[in-house]
Amino acid sequence: MKVVIIGGVAGGASAAARLRRLDESAEIVMVERTGYVSYANCGLPYYVGGVIADRAELTLQTPERFRERFNIDVRVGSEVTAINREAKTVSVREAETGRIYEEPYDKLILAPGAAPVVPVAASLDSPRVFTLRTVEDALALRAFVTEKTPRRAVVVGGGFIGIEAAENLVEMGVETTLVQRPAQLLKPLDADMAAFVHAEMRAHGVRLVLGGSLEAVDEEACGLVVRLGDGEALPADLVVLAIGVAPEAHLAAEAGLALGQRGSIAADASMRTSDPDIFAVGDAVEVTHGVTGKKALVALAGPANKQGRIAADVICGLNSRYGGSWGSSVIKVFDLTVASTGLNEAAARAQGYDCDTVILSPGSHAGYYPGARPLTMKVVFERDTLRLLGAQIVGAEGTDKRIDVLACAMQLGADGVRLKDLDLAYAPPYSSAKDPVNMA
Structure with missing residues (x-):
């Protein structure tokens, strides 16, 4: 064969x-x-x-x-x-x-x-315009940043790659503006949870232009100019296109x-x-x-x-089957960890679910143990059956662990009642005694 x-x-x-x-x-x-x-x-x-x-x-x-x-x-x-x-x-x-x-x-x-989506407005054949899909893309962008020491960058797109690119450019000392057509970053999140991400990025110096549409990228003597639909012109030494794939x-x-x-x-x-x-x-x-x-x-x-x-x-003759995708994901945003699984509230309602949500704020671990930091959790469930439809968590350490527990519970068909009965490990340095996915 x-x-x-x-x-x-x-x-x-x-x-x-x-x-x-x-x-x-x-x-x-x-x-x-x-x-x-x-x-x-x-x-x-x-x-x-x-x-x-x-x-x-x-x-x-x-x-x-x-x-x-x-x-x-x-x-x-x-x-x-x-x-x-x-x-x-x-x-x-x-x-x-x-x-x-x-x-x-x-x-x-x-x-x-x-493949990265490159709109006609940005199809400029310039060594200053980058996408970030392959190793060759990363090598080229890294070389440009280290060798040319750009002062200003514009990242277009507020998904995973756009946010990670913006964060890493800022960490390299590049003044960075992130342009996003929707009014929020990270489509898997609801607007109320995305607000934490917006605040974190702004706190670290990223300028956010939310609801901004890209009209053109022009190359001029001084460098690049990113032109937006409202007429604003953003000067840039480099542009990263992370609009989507x-x-x-x-x-x-x-x-x-x-x-x-x-x-x-x-x-x-x-x-x-x-x-x-x-x-x-x-x-x-x-x-x-x-x-x-x-x-x-x-x-x-x-x-x-x-x-x-x-x-x-x-x-090879085995009877394997793919059971579907739940979209479980996690991303680092400066000092935050942001994770989600399943449907957010907006998506669940758009799909016709009669759903409700619960928002919880456990600590990353027991409050009496030093160093605890807050987490914000939003769990989406079907109103009548209590079936779990999705979850979003924004916080510090422990965010990834909790989203994985919720993802496993959801994929195995647990409802809200069974979720509270899960027998999970607990110790003060690792979990909160009042944690809804770690009841102790």
């Missing part, structure tokens, strides 16, 4: 390693258009800010190690340009030589990921595979596409939302890793 994998990083690399563990005789070829096949993309902003000092720390597996450890043929700097389903081949172009060749497959896994599904579309919402790749619970010999995993794939049961796009590394392993299992 020969399996060709298009794309590495989370989904593709996980699929490759799992395939080898299940089948020692399979021929596995992984084609990755960048120079890095398996890297910590969530760590890229922290390399820009110097928190991760050694670029080698970003690389989880090198092509050489994949070959030596797993006997996998990894071809970086190569891009698949077409899929021929009838002949069961893919067309591959080598970036360095320009050579194009056909690679046959028995099974094909698509793991192309999602879109599924990179053009290969699937051109090959005639069924597509899902926003042009994503449609796949079933076994990660199989409309072609039984082609699988798809990661950010380009439409999944089932764990709360609503409806189709959704969830661009996170955790689901991509799981999907890669499931595709490998199914190819």
Whole structure:
């Protein structure tokens, strides 16, 4: 059996390693258009800010190690340009030589990921305009900041990457403005919880322009000028575009595979596409939302890793299924930790749920033990059944632990009554005796 994998990083690399563990005789070829096949993309902003000092720390597996450890043929700097389903081949172009060749497959896994959204208003071919998706993007931005010592930056987009980029630029001494079209940062949060994030960023010197729409990025003699819809002009030495991502599904579309919402790749619970010999995993794939049961796009590394392993299992004859994505996430925002899972209140109401919320303020640990800091928790539940629909937490240490407890409870079907009966560990340095997810 020969399996060709298009794309590495989370989904593709996980699929490759799992395939080898299940089948020692399979021929596995992984084609990755960048120079890095398996890297910590969530760590890229922290390399820009110097928190991760050694670029080698970003690389989880090198092509050489994949070959030596797993006997996998990894071809970086190569891009698949077409899929021929009838002949069961893919067309591959080598970036360095320009050579194009056909690679046959028995099974094909698509793991192309999602591409940064670059609006026409910002499609300026300037070395001062950056996105932050690949290792090469992070290297370029880090080099610019350290070598050119820019004074002012504008980050466009208030999601995970935008916030992390803004934080790390500030830590590098760059005066930073963050422009966000919606009136709040972090879409997974409700407005009342996002307010804590706004205050934290402003306290650390980030200027927020909420409700600001990008009209143009112009290059002038003095540098860049970011022009907004209300007429405001923001001078900048560099611009980071973090507006969002879109599924990179053009290969699937051109090959005639069924597509899902926003042009994503449609796949079933076994990660199989409309072609039984082609699988798809990661950010380009439409999944089932764990709360609503409806189709959704969830661009996170955790689901991509799981999907890669499931595709490998199914190819090797195992009955693995992907149970859906709940969107559990956590992000560092200067001195805060911000986490969420499931639906926020606004999303739950938009989906038609008759829901209610409870807002709680436990300490990070017992108040009588030194160093306790407040947490703010918002739990969304269905009014009649007390079914958990989602949760958001903003605070200090312990935020990640509590969101994980709530995520597990929600995914296992616990309602509010069962939640209070959970038997969890407690000690004064770690938990609050009055913690609603750690009743002691």
